[in-house]
Amino acid sequence: MSAKKPTRPTKASLNRREALKAQRLAEAKRRRRTRIIAAIAGVVVLAVVVALIVWVANRKPATPPATSAPPSAEQIAPPHGSSQRAWITVPSDNTKADAPIVDIQFDYQCPVCAKFEGVYATMFETLSDRGDIVLRYHTRTFLDGNLQNDASERAAVAAACVDVADSTKYALYHNLLFTNQPAEQAGGPGFTDDQLTSVFPTAVGLTGDALTTFNTCYTNRQTLQFVRDVETNNISAIANPSPPNAYLFGGNTPNTDTDGSCTGTAGTQIGTCGTPDFYVQGVRISLTDLLNSDWTPKAADADALLALLRQLAQA
Numbered sequence: 023m024s025a026k027k028p029t030r031p032t033k034a035s036l037n038r039r040e041a042l043k044a045q046r047l048a049e050a051k052r053r054r055r056t057r058i059i060a061a062i063a064g065v066v067v068l069a070v071v072v073a074l075i076v077w078v079a080n081r082k083p084a085t086p087p088a089t090s091a092p093p094s095a096e097q098i099a100p101p102h103g104s105s106q107r108a109w110i111t112v113p114s115d116n117t118k119a120d121a122p123i124v125d126i127q128f129d130y131q132c133p134v135c136a137k138f139e140g141v142y143a144t145m146f147e148t149l150s151d152r153g154d155i156v157l158r159y160h161t162r163t164f165l166d167g168n169l170q171n172d173a174s175e176r177a178a179v180a181a182a183c184v185d186v187a188d189s190t191k192y193a194l195y196h197n198l199l200f201t202n203q204p205a206e207q208a209g210g211p212g213f214t215d216d217q218l219t220s221v222f223p224t225a226v227g228l229t230g231d232a233l234t235t236f237n238t239c240y241t242n243r244q245t246l247q248f249v250r251d252v253e254t255n256n257i258s259a260i261a262n263p264s265p266p267n268a269y270l271f272g273g274n275t276p277n278t279d280t281d282g283s284c285t286g287t288a289g290t291q292i293g294t295c296g297t298p299d300f301y302v303q304g305v306r307i308s309l310t311d312l313l314n315s316d317w318t319p320k321a322a323d324a325d326a327l328l329a330l331l332r333q334l335a336q337a
Contacts, residue, residue: 095242100185102192107251109158110182113189116153122335127160127256127299130177130199131169131212134309139200141319142312147193148324155331159196160299163253173204173212178249180218183239188232198222303335 102111109125124146128135150157161181163174177199184195199222204212219240228236239245300307311334312320321327 095244095246097247098186098239098244099248100182100189100245102185102189103182103248103252104158106255107248108255109160109252110185110192112147112150112157112159112193113185114150114153114157116151117156118153121154121156122303122331123156123158123301124331125158125160125301127162129162129165129174130181131165131174131203131206132162133203133206136200136203137317138309138313139197141317142327143197143200145319145321145324145327147197149328150193152324154324154328160256161249161252162256163249168208169206169212170209171212175246175249176215176218177213178252179243179245180222180240182245182248183236184223184226184228186239186245187236188228191226191228191232194226195222198225302331305335305337307334307337 099107100110102113103109104111126146128139146155146157149155161178163178166172166174181192181196181199185192199213202213202217202222204210219237223233223236300309300312312330314320319327321330
């Protein structure tokens, strides 16, 4: 039996082989090009990462911009500011002799303060207008340091300037600051000067000479020293020795978290320490004394709130 002769490749099969070879070479070339591009991209990304690391390592912690009064600015105290420079009393022409004193500490950038205001502000101010309570606002500014801005101080200066310009608008302006509170954001601008000097004054009805007085006061930061004294006098145990600091100043010990610090679980979630803080006739009360667990008020109206406050003052 004779051996089978090998089959000679046809022209078509040769063409197919050449095509497959060309295809494999093209694929290999594409893979090499992809690897080169990936390597270049990796180098670029690495360079960016290194640059960011160097930038972060050399970046100094931000400090809140100073809200400085011009050297020539005359410093004035708001007419309803306390002689101890620790609060502003909400104006009322009808204060009764037995009206309990209610002290509230807050920061205009404090989210929990805003939440509380949304529940109780109208009731408290109704009682103040009727003369059933003496309502004293201790305007704090410590959140400027936490949030790396100066919005709390500027808002406090503006509110005090409203008391200077037209004290009947003070409570309304105070409420607007909370209802328009900016989102709590480290390094964020907080309240804008346009809000403080145009939007809010217009909303509360500051006009004519009162508006001119307000703008002069705010532009020159004429209540700045008072605002800074309020912060100092509400937090410094040296400035306010006990007794009788609890009654005069509404307390000067910042609220602490359950673990005894300002930075525990609840403190971190809320982002505040020391506000909101309440006193009735010098007796410290808590949010849970006034609010249910779902943030509904324990007092349904102003009369019920007055009765609750009198009860808490006896605790």
